[in-house]
Amino acid sequence: MEAMDTTSTPTTPLQERVILCIGKTGNGRSTICNVLSETMDFKESPNSVSETKEHKKQEYTIDGIKYVIVDCIGFGDTRLTAQQVFFLIADACFNVRDTGLHQILFVTTGRFTEEEQEVFNLLRSTIFNPEIVKYTTIVKTRYPKFRNPQACQEDLDKILAEGTDEIRSIIQSCNKFIHVNNMCEDEDPVLKARKDSRTLLATHLYNNCREIYKPKELDQLNDKIVNYMTEAQKSKARIDSLQQELKDTTNKNNSTLVELHPELQKIQNEIKAGQESYKKAQEDAARQTAEIIIAREEAQRARDKAKRATEHEIVLIQARRYGGEGRGFCSIQ
Ligand SMILES: Nc1nc2c(ncn2[C@@H]2O[C@H](COP(=O)(O)OP(=O)(O)OP(=O)(O)O)[C@@H](O)[C@H]2O)c(=O)[nH]1
Numbered sequence: 001m002e003a004m005d006t007t008s009t010p011t012t013p014l015q016e017r018v019i020l021c022i023g024k025t026g027n028g029r030s031t032i033c034n035v036l037s038e039t040m041d042f043k044e045s046p047n048s049v050s051e052t053k054e055h056k057k058q059e060y061t062i063d064g065i066k067y068v069i070v071d072c073i074g075f076g077d078t079r080l081t082a083q084q085v086f087f088l089i090a091d092a093c094f095n096v097r098d099t100g101l102h103q104i105l106f107v108t109t110g111r112f113t114e115e116e117q118e119v120f121n122l123l124r125s126t127i128f129n130p131e132i133v134k135y136t137t138i139v140k141t142r143y144p145k146f147r148n149p150q151a152c153q154e155d156l157d158k159i160l161a162e163g164t165d166e167i168r169s170i171i172q173s174c175n176k177f178i179h180v181n182n183m184c185e186d187e188d189p190v191l192k193a194r195k196d197s198r199t200l201l202a203t204h205l206y207n208n209c210r211e212i213y214k215p216k217e218l219d220q221l222n223d224k225i226v227n228y229m230t231e232a233q234k235s236k237a238r239i240d241s242l243q244q245e246l247k248d249t250t251n252k253n254n255s256t257l258v259e260l261h262p263e264l265q266k267i268q269n270e271i272k273a274g275q276e277s278y279k280k281a282q283e284d285a286a287r288q289t290a291e292i293i294i295a296r297e298e299a300q301r302a303r304d305k306a307k308r309a310t311e312h313e314i315v316l317i318q319a320r321r322y323g324g325e326g327r328g329f330c331s332i333q
């Protein structure tokens with residue numbers, strides 16, 4: 001898959017080779033830059049916290065060849081919009097417009113997510129042109145069997161077999177697919193795996209990445225970035241003004257509240273007093289109602305008793321009148 005393109009020219013031995021490291025955040029871009037340069041110049045993220053906030057460009061002489069290594073911002077960081085990522089990647093690419101570039105190292109963990117496909121398409125369609133695939137090496141990190149060519153081939157076959165047509169077309173169109181395992185010092189104290197990964201990458205860069213890719217799209221990218229920046233600046237100005245407005249409104253509300261505070265307190269006290277007196281009135285009414293019910297029941301009992309006494313008296317009178325003592329009549333208590 002040797003790159004052949006009219007926009008490319010072979011590199012002379014002393015000419016610098018520009019390498020762009022692009023990939024999803026946390027996939028190991030900065031680590032690859034360290035591995036290639038045999039330094040720790042690029043900050044590696046210890047956990048899932050994204051470390052590379054803007055692209056970093058450093059020059060090195062490796063095996064007698066001058067390399068310019070560019071560690072681009074990672075995509076997939078939820079704090080950045082797709083547009084911001086576009087701008088940041090495009091900005092890094094625009095940075096190499098004078099020299100052109102030799103190779104993009106597209107760093108992946110092998111699954112090739114939709115996001116990775118989107119960025120890949122962005123590179124092909126907007127930032128560069130479709131020829132970029134010939135200058136792109138896909139680097140799969142965290143592959144423990146990276147030293148075993150047969151295992152690497154089987155892994156690649158599996159990715160191709162399980163992937164969509166789109167993924168297959170991306171991978172097959174690229175310059176090469178390389179497996180590495182850049183373990184940190186805790187995992188591999190003598191960093192042997194990093195040394196071996198470096199040998200693989202450096203050999204590939206030396207042998208297969210000798211041409212410079214400098215498409216006209218790189219010059220036009222400036223206009224795209226300027227337009228994008230205008231939009232970005234407009235959005236930023238709008239956000240700043242909204243934030244100021246929010247701040248002013250909050251301050252105003254706070255001071256109004258402070259002014260109204262004694263008045264509010266008075267109203268609150270009145271509401272509270274009203275609630276208490278209503279509660280007391282309800283309790284009084286309930287108590288009075290209960291007293292009335294009890295009084296009515298007592299009156300009813302007294303009336304019943306008087307009635308019974310009267311009836312008893314009548315029975316006694318009738319008994320005396322008709323010669324009996326009332327025996328045989330019901331007795332009323
Ligand atoms: N085992 C193993 N660990 C790796 C490999 N590559 C990277 N790491 C570790 O993964 C973590 C993230 O690596 P980075 O190089 O910082 O990732 P990045 O893509 O630059 O991430 P951001 O800049 O944060 O977006 C670090 O702790 C690395 O040590 C690998 O191939 N194998």
Ligand SMILES: [Mg+2]
Binds near residue numbers: 030044051052
């Ligand atoms: Mg990084």
